[in-house]
Amino acid sequence: MTGAPTDATERRDDESSARSLNFIEQIVEDDLASGKHGGRVHTRFPPEPNGYLHIGHAKSICLNFGLADKYGGQTNLRFDDTNPVTEDTEYVESIKADVRWLGFEWENEFYASDYFDKLYEFAESLIQKGLAYVDDSTSEEIAAQKGNPAEPGQESPYRNRSIDENLDLFRRMRAGEFPDGAKVLRAKIDMASPNMHFRDPIIYRIKHAHHHRTGDKWCIYPMYDFAHGQSDSIEEITHSVCTLEFIPHRPLYDWFIEKLEIFPSKQYEFARLNLTYTVMSKRKLLQLVNEGHVTGWDDPRMPTISGLRRRGYTPASIREFADRIGIAKRENMIDVGLLEFCIREELNKTTDRVMAVVDENPIKLVITNYPEGQTETLRIENNPEDASAGDREVPFSREVYVERDDFMENPPKKYFRLAPGQMVRLKGAYIVRCDEVVKDADGTVVQLNCTYIPESRSGSDTSGINVKGTIHWVSVPHAKEAEVRLYDRLFTVEDPSGEEGDFKSYINPNSLQVVRAKVEPNLSTRQVGDRVQFMRKGYFTVDPDSTADLLLFNRTVTLKDSWGKEVKKG
């Protein structure tokens, strides 16, 4: 029982952790305190349906949905589909599946294209106010007019057309009278602004393209800057959260809202996620897929949600990760080790331990004093972290497979595994001593002849012998075959995008190693998506490509390996 002082301490800790808000939560709480929007919090997650979601999006999803959860608000899922040539329903479906898999449910499913009529009206009203004009300049001419950040731009020769002419031209653009690129609608702001986005930004362009939702209804489409803020406003989004690169767009976001006199949504920006040993841009991920460096968007080496899912990551571990990395404006590079920590932390508590000899070419260990033909069934606990996980039956016999790594003919001092004359415990079974090493013609160790201590059986050990090492094993006559895919980081350098030259030249040639394994027979009952710990090896999940004949396991993450580290240090 704890006394009053401890309670007080705990309460203070709770309060301080509850008060440790990220800067966006602080803004929300300030708004709540001042009664802004009647205490309403409404966020949105606005993906463009032109690619798959990745862990960086997960950060944004957790932020947006998390804000609404925390403050009793709502979150819309809104597809930012204003560019018909790159967008597709395939992506819409995968995005929805990924958001749901992460554990979030949206209030409304909206599309920027739902607002095309409204947006068109907004554009006309801007023209009526003398704040937009139709420009016949080519894209090269417009780029040239823009000037550069240090020097003011030049006004377009079409800038001072009359309102009536602009209206007529814009309507004819909509009616399809002009080919792609012939004209654009531009906001009339300030060609000398130090903010390049204010130099008469294009707000509508002609694209005779089929849209995944509106079909062929439109041949003019709004640009991001004339769709995003307005969509936020239409949905009465209170806090429109996006990444840093949109900071220069914010004055424009506010300008349109002010001129259109619509609901004053506000934009706030945070720093996107960067992870070591990977790339995060959609463009680069698409390249990896298209050029065959990975097997697809859901390749377990990809930082996509679907890749992580196939790799064996859980939604909770990703949410935990998003929570731990925090939200700030400073650019950051998160150690992928933190992601690995999050999944290990969860899987340690939740997965059954099983034994698998993950070795193309394991060593056969023969127990010379164990009766030939005898088999016994051992009961081994499934999870030392969770008594309720129960135990399982594991067959044991005279011959078992062990890993080549668990034997050394000339071991260093602190090697606790098999070596000539050395004893180890076979996990859940007996202590054995290595008596004789059998090699083939090439001198490769193929078999270890051992003797076992009959009184050392796990659970009823009366031998009094203490051994330092315990190794896993699989009974030879009972072993099942499996294929195991050992994944490693996709890149050899921490920041592939920051290195000289093409990021693809830093791809890790050993990011995937496919190995045969001998596994415990009870593993054959596992289903696709099940997760287990291969004792002493790591956490694995059953891949969807598994067949009735052959189970395929993907390694989610290795166990921490302090011995391996010791060996590396020399």
Place this chain on the structure above:
RNA sequence: AGCCCGAUAGUAUAAGGGUAGUACGACAGAUUUUGGUUCUGUUUGUCUAGGUUCGAAUCCUGGUCGGGCUACCA
């Protein structure tokens, strides 16, 4: 060059003028039938120069460094 954003341990992230804290990592030890887990301990930090103040990571000014801005992409 102009404008914008940022700068707290190795990496992230708190401290809202009053003891620089937390997590991951690293290191050391204990426990352990997983060299896992767990537990304990150690280590390392406010970019810089001024100013305001009894007191500055925090407010102000200059500088330095890093990032961004000149798509009919979002």
